[in-house]
Amino acid sequence: MATKGLIIGEQIVYSRDDVFIYPSKDQVIPGSLRILKQGNHIFLSWDPKARDQAARAASQPYAMKVSIGDLRSLKRFIPTIGVSHMILISKEGFAFPPMFFHSGGVREFLGALRMFATLRRSDDEPNLFFLSEYSEDPASHDNLRTSLESLNKSYSYPSTLDGNNQAQPPALHMTPDVSKTPKKEESFSQNLFESFSKVTQFARNAGQQLDRIANGGDNKAKTIQSPKDRKSEAKPEKISETRISEGGFEIVEEVLKPAPQLVLPIVQRTDPVDEISWKSLQDERGAIVEPQKAKEMIFRGGAKEEIRGEVWRYLLGYYPWSSTREERTAIEKEKRDEYEKWKGVWNMFHKDPNCKFTKLERKAHAIEKDVLRTDRHVEFYANGDAKNPHLKSLHDILLTYVFMNYDLGYVQGMNEFLSPIFYVMRDESAAFWSFHGLMQSFENNFHRDQNGMHTQLLQLSNVLQTLDPDMHAFLDILLRCIRDRECLNMFFCFRWLLIHFKREFKFDEIMRLWEVCWTNHLTPNFHLFIACSIIISFRTEIMSETSNFDDLIKFTNDKSDKIDLNNTLIHAEQLFVHFRDDAKVDPELKKSIQSRAEWGRKPSTAPANLFLEAQSQ
Amino acid sequence: MSSNKKALLKVIILGESGQDFTDESISFTFRRSICSRCNVFLNFLTYVSKKFSTHYKATIGADFLTKEVMVDDKLVTNQIWDTAGQERFQSLGVAFYRGADCCVLVFDVNVAKSFERIDNWKDEFLNQAAPANPESFPFVLIGNKIDLENRVVTEKRARAWCQANGNIPYFETSAKEATNVDQAFLTIAKNALAQDRNMSDDIKLNDKKIVIDNSQPADDNKGCNC
Structure with missing residues (x-):
């Protein structure tokens, strides 16, 4: 409601149709992206273009309007195959849903935006731009506008509305229902607030969006798969449906690959090791004959309480x-x-x-x-x-x-x-x-310098990126604003890693989890895969319900006693085996995960x- | 109209974290022996859950609890944050203070040093959280453990500090029980809302651009100041 049509003194200085968002896997909403000028303020708006009443009702909540001054950055994605798109990030760290430019024009849009804001390219990511508004000097704005108009007349549509009369933007850029609700001046700020109340919604949806952004869309994602690879993979459980192609949208199919579903090996857990099987591992003098076998047995099943005291003395x-x-x-x-x-x-x-x-x-x-x-x-x-x-x-x-x-x-x-x-x-x-x-x-x-924790958080981030690049990208965007070190995007896992999930499981469960980890059977960093398992198994929840760092902390803290231990152990092992056997994973990363050196011994x-x-x- | 008011308020508890030897005896009761910051958090916790919680654990990273209060006829959720007390973990504060609506400063009335450090905590908070209007950012001061015998910081002295720092509301609470907690909750919510309302008025009067969150620092293009 709030963002439809124009309000007093508002001018469209840039407009582009065929800019799509995909709020969910069955929803494709076409719309228009605009740069609006109101007084000295510049806004970006996106309004859906609905075909009929039902579509209008469904798409209206996604309309947005945001002051350029409230935006932090813009990330551009130009995939080799597929549709160019961009994601806007607010100063709060909210990610707006990706906007797909079906008829192209991202570059053009950036050009237009440069008339009103400085776009500083990130040193690390060539497609990331930090925004800051130009000074609010009206004169400079007018100059800019003049230059813009002279640059390309067709982009400028001075509004004709006054008082309670409805704006009449050129028909080409009108959505069918634009003329229904006259905008009153006094409702201006309220309108803006209403539109902002949708920001959260946007951020939530952004999660589902990111979910489906092609790996190819994110230059940093490392698991770009060839179509052949993809066919061999099982479809993801939670977002399994392939997009229905309609009309000219086939190309979307390429962009919106389903989140990568790993083909996970079958692993089996056994019953806890009891006294009889434990004793059978010892020779007549009581020495453990095959330590590797003993460790594997504990890894697979844990130890029964009756022998736990002894087993832990070894571990x-x-x-x-x-x-x-x-x-x-x-x-x-x-x-x-x-x-x-x-x-x-x-x-x-x-x-x-x-x-x-x-x-x-x-x-x-x-x-x-x-x-x-x-x-x-x-x-x-x-x-x-x-x-x-x-x-x-x-x-x-x-x-x-x-x-x-x-x-x-x-x-x-x-x-x-x-x-x-x-x-x-x-x-x-x-x-x-x-x-x-x-x-x-x-x-x-x-240690005081917290180096061990930072190393592990960074390792966790790297491992997650190989196992679930979309989730990694989601967190990356969500938490960009609090990153001052690379590992900070995993900061919500701090407690998990510091005390190895002690607060997340019940007392008897944590003993099982720890003894499994302490065997170092497959890797000295099994706990990182447990963390990945928890994140991945709650990925839908994380993506739909978290929109900032606080939400993630809440998520972490709320998961106490609500994680199934057995499933987690199975899943973590599967993830590890996949990681170990995946030829695409950086060998250096594998090496660092398989060694304990980085957080290992220090003489007391x-x-x-x-x-x-x-x-x- | 209600859409421009925050229904959720983020409140940070800060204060001395463990240098308070009120008694070296190990048999001293739990509540007396933990630091005032935790004690106040515990008071909140007790108040929220209506029972003393033996499940209370030292905070690792950050934790929070929520309590709903009615301010005028509006339901407001206070989200009370406690962060890891040990100095070693204080670098985490930056991440946790973001977007705070109110900051509760806590000291132990029996430990002069804990009171003297309040200024540091306040500065530290303003530094790390970098709110939009540091001079009008809502703080609340709590003097804790008034039930112990060796009080050294008088109420008068505490109130004088509050006055000198822009009329910060002051409460005294006990180590034993959750006295004054409901008033504290209410004041926290009222002040934070008032701050929020002022910001909204600014928007209306000056036709300033929208502020999603009133505590965001001015952007320097490099991400926030964390």
Whole structure:
């Protein structure tokens, strides 16, 4: 309603018909793209051109009008095969639906737009332009307009309306129902607001749009497939229908390829490994004969609770795989003594009123606060606040760890890892050393510079791009405005990666998920494929319901306890196998995903330094 | 007319995050031992869910809860955001503060330093969120843990600061229970709406271009200032 027709003082300075949008897979709406000038303000508008009443009703909500000053950027797509199109991004980060120029003219449009705004080409992407409005000096505008008019008279249609009379733009550019609703001056701002209320709708639809933008449309997408490849692939489940070609739209078919549906291998999960099958892996001295086989069994099914404590001791490096029963008993003893020694040292500082070791106290305090809010819904940790002996153990283990790795210190999230480990081990020393082993792998996640997290977010982004380029493109556009580093578009996955989905699954499920990951059976980065699996399985929801960063955070936080673990594990494995076997995936990326080097070991603080520091307090 | 008012308000809670030793004893109760920012978030949470939640966990990244309030006869949803408290994660703030409609500053009345840091938090927020009108951006100040014995920041001092900073509304809350939370919610919503209304008036009076979100920074062609 609000955007139909012209209002007082409004002039069309550019108009192009045959600009289409595709709000959903069965909807194709032709319309006109215009540049409007009103006073000193320049607007872009798109109005649907409806054939009949029904079409009009259906297409009207997509009419848009936006001030150039509210636009951040414009991305142009010029596919080799298919229709050129562009996407407008608001300053808010909303993506308007792609507009397809069926009779061409993107370049011309950009030319016209340059009369009213500066278009600065992105350094990284040649088809991305940042917009900024020219100064609001009326004189300069008039000059520009004059020059535009002289450039191409046919683009300028000074409006003739006044007061309550309806605009009469040239018939060529009129939509059939334009003359129905006279526009009143006082409703102007309201109209604008109404049209803006549609922005969200647009952004939502933009998701479905992006869904269907051809890979070829996005120069950055790496999985351009030949038609032959595409035929061999299964159709996507959720957006499976091929577009019905009508009239002259066949060419659209080429542009709107369905989202790539990967042909995923069949993988099977098994029952959790029980005590009998676990024992069968050991020789008569109790050593695991084939560690690879043991890891694979755990990867496929996880461990039953009865053997979990033992299995985790292996997975987290507390027991060497080759150790005999006898050796393990010796390890238990040796490690217990060592743990008690460390614990004794900080206790000495901590408990002695004469000792002024403020930095340690501060760290201890941070640990206390977090321990009191760690998995309190689990019965094991539920009762008695700090007097709960299990919470006390968590506290002591963390403080011992911090004392031993004083430079790293305590970082929120460590408690989340420790709690299930202690729950499984039920033994402070074993839990401590297992946690210590885990941290050797994950330590970089907790470093001050956050490099480990950034590396992983970037890896996640790269993997997602190979598995679901459309989803990647969607996030890319949605979150462009908050990107200052490449990985930021995956920022909503921060919590997932920092504490390995601890908040997304129930307590008993997370133990299963972790033991599967910790086998490193297929890859040390299986968690990245779990993240991809979750994103891809909720892709429709993400694309239709999120229009900004906050929505994505909400999405992430709302998914707690709502993700099916078994399906996720299966899907993640399928995605990994596909990734591994896909010849089109950049070998460098594969290499980085298969190595742990980038977020791997870092030597822990040497005890000598610690004592020096303690003395200097 | 209602279409030009926001029905959803994004509110950020900021404040000291863990340097508050009110008591070193590990047996100190949970609510007293967590930081004031979390405590206030917890008060909101308690108020929203009507029960003390033992499920409360340290925030990783960012989390938020929502509470609906009636302002005049309009239903408004307050979306209260808490971000990871540890300094290490503060670089994430940039992403999370965007589009905020109101900022709640929290300090512990028993810790002078937490009050002295309020100015920093305010500046930090304005820096990172870069709202359109920093001088009129709505803040709310909350003095927390008034139920403890060793109070060092008086109400008078807090109110004086509020006055000096453009009449920021001030509330005092307890570590134990969610007192004053409903008033805080209501004030947050009212002030943010008032801000929103002012912006709308600007549009009408000055025929300025449309503002989708009143907190967007002026664009410098390089993306936002995050």
